[in-house]
Every structure is written in C-alpha cells, then in structure tokens.
Amino acid sequence: xTAIRDWKLFKENxxxxxxxxxxxxxxxxxxxxxxxxxxxxxxxxGLIFVTSLSNLSLSLLRAWIPSRIRMMAEVLIIASLVxxxxxxxxxxxxxxxxxxxxxVGLIITNCIIxxxxxAVALTSPPRTALIDGISSGIGYSxxxxxxxxCRELLGTGGIWGxxxxxxxxxxxxxxxxxxxxxxxxxxxxxxxxxxxxxPATEKAEA
Amino acid sequence: xxxxxxxxxxxxxxxxxxxxxxxxxxxxxxxxxAGRVKRNAALFLQKAVMEVAGETVPDNPDAVAExxxxxxxxxxxxxxxxxxxxxxxxxxxxxxxxxxDAQGLWGSITAVVGFDPMRQTFLETRFIEHNETPGLxxxxxEEWFTRQTAGKTGPFKLVPEGTGSPAPTEIDAVTGATxxxxxxxxxxxxxxxxxxxxxx
Amino acid sequence: MQELxxxxxxFSAVFTNNIxxxxxLGMCSFLGCSREIKTALGLGSAVIxxxxxxxxxxxxxxxxxxxxxDLVYLRFIVFIVVIAAFVQLVEMIIxxxxxxxxxxxxxxxxxxxxxxxxxxxxxxxxxxEYTFTQAAGYGLGSGAGWxxxxxxxxxxxxxLAQRSRIPRGLEGPGIALIIAGTMALAFMxxxxxxxxx
Numbered sequence: 001x002t003a004i005r006d007w008k009l010f011k012e013n014x015x016x017x018x019x020x021x022x023x024x025x026x027x028x029x030x031x032x033x034x035x036x037x038x039x040x041x042x043x044x045x046g047l048i049f050v051t052s053l054s055n056l057s058l059s060l061l062r063a064w065i066p067s068r069i070r071m072m073a074e075v076l077i078i079a080s081l082v083x084x085x086x087x088x089x090x091x092x093x094x095x096x097x098x099x100x101x102x103x104v105g106l107i108i109t110n111c112i113i114x115x116x117x118x119a120v121a122l123t124s125p126p127r128t129a130l131i132d133g134i135s136s137g138i139g140y141s142x143x144x145x146x147x148x149x150c151r152e153l154l155g156t157g158g159i160w161g162x163x164x165x166x167x168x169x170x171x172x173x174x175x176x177x178x179x180x181x182x183x184x185x186x187x188x189x190x191x192x193x194x195x196x197x198x199p200a201t202e203k204a205e206a
Numbered sequence: 207x208x209x210x211x212x213x214x215x216x217x218x219x220x221x222x223x224x225x226x227x228x229x230x231x232x233x234x235x236x237x238x239x240a241g242r243v244k245r246n247a248a249l250f251l252q253k254a255v256m257e258v259a260g261e262t263v264p265d266n267p268d269a270v271a272e273x274x275x276x277x278x279x280x281x282x283x284x285x286x287x288x289x290x291x292x293x294x295x296x297x298x299x300x301x302x303x304x305x306x307d308a309q310g311l312w313g314s315i316t317a318v319v320g321f322d323p324m325r326q327t328f329l330e331t332r333f334i335e336h337n338e339t340p341g342l343x344x345x346x347x348e349e350w351f352t353r354q355t356a357g358k359t360g361p362f363k364l365v366p367e368g369t370g371s372p373a374p375t376e377i378d379a380v381t382g383a384t385x386x387x388x389x390x391x392x393x394x395x396x397x398x399x400x401x402x403x404x405x406x
Numbered sequence: 407m408q409e410l411x412x413x414x415x416x417f418s419a420v421f422t423n424n425i426x427x428x429x430x431l432g433m434c435s436f437l438g439c440s441r442e443i444k445t446a447l448g449l450g451s452a453v454i455x456x457x458x459x460x461x462x463x464x465x466x467x468x469x470x471x472x473x474x475x476d477l478v479y480l481r482f483i484v485f486i487v488v489i490a491a492f493v494q495l496v497e498m499i500i501x502x503x504x505x506x507x508x509x510x511x512x513x514x515x516x517x518x519x520x521x522x523x524x525x526x527x528x529x530x531x532x533x534x535e536y537t538f539t540q541a542a543g544y545g546l547g548s549g550a551g552w553x554x555x556x557x558x559x560x561x562x563x564x565x566l567a568q569r570s571r572i573p574r575g576l577e578g579p580g581i582a583l584i585i586a587g588t589m590a591l592a593f594m595x596x597x598x599x600x601x602x603x
Contacts, residue, residue: 024437024579028522031430035342066217071519073224075490079483080228084235087479091239094246099344101337102529105482109522111434173382176342177594178428182587186580194575229480236479311423313534337533339428384597 006131013135019112020143021192026112027185030144033103034184035176037160040148042096046085046104048137051113054078055133058121065122074117075108082107112140147184151175251305251318252278254332258320259291259301289318299323308393311385312337315346317393319355325401327374328355328394343386354378361395364388412543415536419547422597425523426555427590432523436556437582439517441567446560450553452514454546456496457524460489461545464528465538485528490519523552559585 019025030047033039054077058065065073086104089097097104107113116136121129149159155175157165174180249267252274256263264270277293280286287306290299301320308315315336320329331352338344345351354370354377355362364379364387365371371378377394379387425431432453439449464485472478497515500508518524527548531541562585566572572581 024583025434028431028433031433064220066213066220068213069217069221072221072487072490075486075519076221076224076228076483079486080232083232083479083482086482087232087235087239087243091242091246094243094250098335102526102533105529106431106522106526108482108486109520109525111520114520171381174591177382178430179587179590179594181430182583182590186576186583186587189580189583190573190575192575193580194573229483232480232483312530 002127006128009128009132010135013132014139014142018139018143019115019136020140021189024189025115026110026140027144029103029106029110030140031147031181031185033100034144034148034181035151035155036099037145037148037152039096039099040144042089042093042100043103043107044137044141044144046082046089047107047110047113048134048141049085050078050081050107051116051137052130052133053081054113055116055121055129056126058117059124059126059129062122070122074114078113078117079108112136143188147181147188150184151180155180250334254318254334255289255291255303258303258318258330258332260329301329303329304397306393306397308389310336310338310389311343311383312339315386315389315393317390319394319397321401325405326359328358328360330356331390331394338383338386343380343383345380345383346386346390351378351380355394360398362391364391412539415540415543416547416550419544420551420554421593424551424555424590424593425526425548426552427586427593429526431526432521432552435517435521436552436559436586437579439514440556440559440563440582443557443560443564446556447553448510449514449517450556452511452518453521453523454549454553455511456489456493456515456518457527457549457552458542458546460485460492460524461527461531461548462538462542463492464488465531465536465541468532469538481529481532486519486525489524489528493519523548555586555589558589 013019016022020027030040030043033043054074057077058074061073082105085107086097089100089104116133120132124132152159152175153164154172157163157169157171172180175184245267249270252270253263255278256270256273261273264273277291279290279292279299281288281290287304289303289305291301291303292298293300300323302323302325304319304321306317306319308317313336315333315338317331317333319331321327322329333347333352336344336346338346357374358377359374362375362377365376367378367381369376369378377391379391419425423429426433426436435449439445467484467488468478468481472481472484477484493515500511500515527545531544536544559582563582566581566585576584
C-alpha cells in the first residue's frame with residue numbers, strides 16, 4: 001500500500017507536479033550554468049543530494065524543531081549540506097568546482113529546497129520526505145538537463161564538448177548568453193503546458 | 207510569561223545545539239580535505255607549466271610533482287613569477303614560463319605563458335584561475351584558444367573567432383567575450399613589452 | 407590596469423551586468439511579484455536596501471572575522487544567517503517606527519531572505535575579491551539593477567494584460583520569461599558603454 005503511494009508521489013513530482021513547469025520555482029541558481037551540459041549535471045546532482053538529505057533530516061528532527069525558529073533551522077541545515085557539496089567538489093573535482101564558482105553556494109537559496117522542506121518535510125514521516133526530496137530533485141534536473149542540451153547544441157554546435165553539427169553550422173551565440181536561457185525555458189513551458197498538460201486538464205474539467 | 211521565557215530558551219538551546227553539531231561536522235570535513243585542496247591548487251600550476259613546456263602530463267599527480275621539483279627552477283624562489291624549465295641539459299633552460307595576471311570581466315585571470323629560451327616566440331598559454339562566465343569568457347580555457355599563441359611573435363591583435371589566423375601577430379578572440387579576450391591580449395602584449403625592455 | 411571605482415561598478419551592476427538578466431538570480435520573486443507596478447516598486451526598494459546593507463556587512467564579516475580565523479569555508483552559512491538576521495531586524499524596526507513604511511515595505515521583507523540575488527551578491531563579491539568601496543558599489547548597483555528590471559517587467563506585463571491575446575500555454579510564467587529574455591537582449595545593448603580596461 002505504502003509502496004503504491006510512494007510511487008504515485010514520485011511520478012507526480014516528475015510529471016504533473018513538476019516544480020519547474022508548474023510552479024516555475026528554483027530555476028535561479030542553475031539556469032545560469034545551463035549553457036554547458038557538464039556543469040548543469042554537476043549542479044543537478046548537488047541539488048538532488050541537498051533536497052533529499054535536507055528533507056530527510058528535517059523530517060527526522062521535525063518533532064523537536066520549535067516552530068518559531070523553523071526557518072532558521074531549515075536554512076542552517078540546507079547551508080551545511082551545500083557546504084559539504086562544495087568542499088567535496090573542491091577536493092575531488094577541482095576543475096568543475098572552479099568552473100561553477102559561486103553557483104554551488106547559490107543552491108542554498110534555491111526555492112525548491114525551502115519549499116519542499118516547508119511543505120513536506122515538516123509534516124511527513126522520513127520515508128515520504130526522502131522520496132519526495134529525491135523525486136522533486138530528479139523532476140527538476142531532467143528539465144534543466146534538457147534545456148542545457150538544447151542551449152549547448154545550438155550555441156556551440158555540439159554536446160559535452162563533442163561536435164555534432166557539421167562545420168557548416170553557424171553557432172547561435174545568443175543561446176549560450178543570458179537571453180537564450182530565458183527563451184529556451186519559455187518555449188519548454190509552452191510546449192509542456194500547451195500540448196502535454198492541456199489534454200489532461202481538459203479531461204479533468206469535462 | 208514564564209512559559210514564554212521557557213519557550214525562548216528552548217528555541218535558543220535547539221539552535222545552539224544544531225549549529226554546533228553542523229559546524230563541527232563541516233569543520234571536520236574541511237580539515238580532512240584541506241591537504242587535498244591545497245595539493246590540487248599546486249597541481250594546477252604544475253600541470254599548466256608542464257603543458258606549456260610541451261611535456262605530456264602523466265595521470266599520476268605524484269609524477270607531476272616529481273617532474274616539477276626535478277626540472278623546474280622557480281624565479282624568484284619565494285613567490286615566483288617565472289619558471290625556468292630544464293630538459294636533460296641542466297645548463298640552459300628549454301622553456302621560460304611566466305605567470306601573469308589580467309583583469310577580466312569578473313575578476314583576475316591568472317595565466318602561465320611560455321616563451322622559447324631565446325625569448326623570441328611564444329609557446330602555448332594556460333589559464334590557471336579565472337571567474338569568467340561559463341560558456342562565454344570561460345572558453346579561454348579551451349584548447350583552440352590556449353594553443354594559438356604557440357610559435358607566434360606578437361604583439362597581438364584580435365581577429366574574430368574561427369579565423370584561425372596563422373599570422374604571427376594575430377590571435378582569435380572568443381565570440382561574445384570581448385572584455386575577456388581583450389584582457390588576455392593586453393596581458394600578453396604587456397608581458398612581451400616587459401621582456402623586450404629587460405633583454406639586453 | 408587600474409581598479410574599478412565605486413561608480414563604475416555601480417553603473418555596470420545596474421546596466422551591463424544586471425544580476426537578474428545576466429545571472430538569473432532572484433527569478434522566483436521576479437516572476438511571482440511582477441504583475442503590478444506598485445508591488446514591484448515595493449519589493450524592488452526593499453531589495454535595494456537589503457542588498458546594499460548586507461553586502462557591506464558581509465564584506466566586513468568576511469574580511470575581519472572569517473579570513474583572520476581561517477573559517478572561509480563557513481562563509482555560506484555565515485552569509486545567509488547574516489542576511490536572515492538583518493531582514494528580521496529591519497522588519498522589527500520598521501514595524502515599530504513607521505506604520506506606512508511597514509505597509510509599503512514590510513510585507514515584502516520575509517520574501518527577501520530566500521531571494522538568491524542577495525546571497526549571490528555576497529558570494530560574487532567575495533569571489534571577485536572586491537575592495538570595501540567596490541563591494542558597496544556592487545551591492546547598491548545590483549539591488550538597483552534588480553529593482554529596475556522588476557519594475558520595467560511589471561510595467562510591460564500590466565500593458566500586456568490589458569490589450570494582448572497570449573497563447574494559452576504561454577500565459578503567466580511563459581510570457582514573463584519571454585519578456586525577460588527580450589529585456590536581457592535589450593540590456594546587452596549597454597555592453598561596451600563602460601570600458602572595463
């Protein structure tokens with residue numbers, strides 16, 4: 001029984017309740033690095049790590065956290081987890097850590113983590129909280145990875161450093177610059193809301 | 207009133223306990239990896255010098271450090287800004303590698319720039335530290351950019367990316383990163399000027 | 407190469423390197439609170455104030471406490487705690503001192519702790535090794551740039567809501583992102599107005 005419920009939660013976070021499409025939350029810190037696929041992947045892995053563990057630990061502590069200071073407690077735990085990610089990157093993947101620079105630290109203010117902590121972790125048992133953390137992390141990541149693929153392919157003519165579009169391809173430099181990120185995300189939201197989600201909502205209305 | 211004070215004390219106590227636990231964990235992790243982080247930083251420079259001097263860099267970090275201590279002479283020994291790289295012949299260096307800073311769009315860029323021992327032509331360039339925008343200015347670290355100084359005499363002027371100019375005074379700029387590219391060009395030209403002035 | 411002065415940094419943070427339009431920081435509240443100019447103006451002013459003040463405080467904390475004690479790795483926690491505490495303090499003060507000011511600004515303050523732009527300014531300023539005056543200019547400029555972007559955005563959205571037909575899938579955040587993209591393009595026109603060399 002619980003397994004079915006967990007699976008449902010997992011699917012919702014990836015699809016109909018996807019944090020990026022439905023709530024457009026938390027894109028700040030990662031959108032900036034989506035012009036290179038590799039950096040995006042690292043950021044997303046860091047984010048999944050932080051959301052799942054912060055959800056788990058807050059859920060375990062939820063009985064003891066005084067409600068007046070719960071925001072501060074959340075921020076402290078999230079910030080510590082982010083520091084752990086940062087230190088590990090510095091020690092074991094110095095090259096990537098150097099490229100990401102301050103963006104790793106900005107995972108702290110990612111609204112998804114705070115939002116999940118407030119909405120789920122403080123009210124649910126650890127198991128549900130952990131599953132919710134992992135699935136919203138994944139739901140968020142796959143969207144950003146798609147965006148990164150799109151931007152890197154159009155902007156540099158290749159993915160992961162390997163050139164895919166022949167020499168005749170002219171790079172769309174605008175894609176790796178800031179406006180490209182806005183446009184690609186807008187088009188993604190349009191596609192999802194217009195063609196994929198609409199049939200579902202219309203069915204629900206009818 | 208009493209209940210409020212008790213509540214406040216409980217909140218403060220909880221926060222204190224939480225902060226102390228978390229900070230202890232982080233401090234422990236940081237101390238445990240401090241040596242590694244420091245070695246990584248040194249390794250970046252050593253690898254860059256090795257690449258600029260035209261050696262193939264071994265995968266093993268210890269081998270890099272060993273090569274560096276055996277065949278490189280930093281000048282001045284404390285806080286060096288130039289490295290003499292020696293081959294088998296220990297009397298004359300086979301490459302001179304300069305460490306220089308430039309002011310990029312987002313802060314300083316640290317580069318190592320190679321010269322042949324006669325100080326006539328550039329070797330390759332490596333960037334060991336920068337904060338430029340990923341995908342734009344950060345592309346100065348890409349191979350096509352760092353390789354293009356090799357064999358050229360300078361002083362340089364920038365030509366659009368993709369030109370691949372063989373002219374001894376031209377390097378390709380990075381598209382969309384004018385400030386970064388100009389900063390690199392100026393740094394190279396300033397270094398050249400400096401070398402010409404000090405040379406007899 | 408000479409160091410950038412206070413005004414050069416301030417100017418470039420507002421126009422050429424707007425923290426919202428080039429670094430995407432502070433997107434959540436940017437998309438959420440940009441339907442009306444009045445709200446945008448209130449939130450914008452709160453952000454200017456908090457960013458300018460916290461960048462200065464965080465610079466001092468960083469330079470005089472974290473660096474001497476070799477605790478640089480704790481900077482994320484310290485910065486966010488400073489920001490959260492500062493916001494709370496300001497909220498309390500405004501509430502007691504001035505009712506109209508509280509009504510205009512106070513309600514936006516809790517939103518600000520989780521605004522990435524503010525933490526972002528503190529982190530960027532440390533990584534770029536700014537001096538004290540540069541950090542102050544950067545903080546003030548970034549706040550002002552963010553406010554400018556959100557107010558402009560709110561103006562455009564208000565007009566758009568009155569007289570345009572927007573495809574259904576693009577309503578809400580979709581069209582806001584397209585506007586933001588166009589604004590980012592327009593702001594790129596400022597590039598080169600300031601010569602960083």
